[in-house]
Amino acid sequence: DGGVFDLRLPDMTGFELLKKLHADPALATVPIVVFTGKNLTIDEQLELKTMAKSVVLKDVESPERLLDETALFLHRVITDLPPEKQAMLSRLHGSNEILQKRKVLIVDDDARNIFALTSLLENHDVDVVSTTNGKTAIEIVQKTPDISLVLMDIMMPEMDGYETIREIRKIPDFHTLPILALTAKAMKGDREKCLEAGASDYISKPVNTDQLLSLMRIWLHR
Structure with missing residues (x-):
């Protein structure tokens, strides 16, 4: 049906495995989803693109997100999936209950x-609260006990998103508050920096709305 590969494998690289698959006529057309935690060089990106039906998913943190993205890529009919996988996807896509009446900053x-x-x-x-700067964000989080999740832009003047997240995480009550960082696509090393600062997960701008809602459901479901 298809395959999902990490580029960092113990016995051979993901690139080597893909080459072996594409060299086999019986396997050359199998859809492959590749995921990687590292920033790929231009040459590596071009090499992946030459291998038909492959896509790079960066920084997949959770099995739900991997399943979600894989299903989107393969355009699989949900009824073809096993019942437990159908249930997982329907929780992410079919139900807005998990979003309803939640307060999001x-x-x-x-x-x-x-x-x-x-x-x-x-x-x-969703019940939305908003602010245009990090300092006020910290005050709102402290004064609003029912905030369920924060969407944090990283590139802000004065106090950027990294610093704001670090300050929120210093407050004991908010160690596990879901914080999703919104990053510019071109930023190098953004994943590591976001997670080091204390972000729960991140999504690139311009934001894909389906992906954002799916990610929010995942973190609100936990």
Whole structure:
């Protein structure tokens, strides 16, 4: 049906394994999802693109996210999947119950981004609070005990998202508060920096709305 490979394997690299698969006529058309925790060089990206039906998923942190992205990529009909996998995907996609009435804080210095995200989330019955700077974000988190999740823009003037997340994590009550970092696509090493600062997960801008909602459901489900 298909395969999912990590590029870092103990006995051979993911590239070597892909080459062996593509050299076998019977396996050359199998859809492959490749995931990697490292930043690929331009040459490595080009090499992957030459191997048909492969896609790179970066930094897959959870089995739910891997399943979700893999199913999207393969365009699998949900009824073809085993019942437990169907249940997992329907929780992520089919149910808005997990989003309803949850309070989410959006932190972004661009009011247009706040407006777009607020419109999206309010359509899913989410209660949105927002601010344009990190300092106020920390105050809101401390004063609002029922915040379920934070969407944190990383590139902000004065106090950036990294610093804001670190300050929130210093407060004992918020060690496990889900914080999803919003990062610019071009930022190198953004995953490591976000996670080191204390982010739960991250998503690149421009934000894919389906991916964002799926990620929010995953973290609110935990």
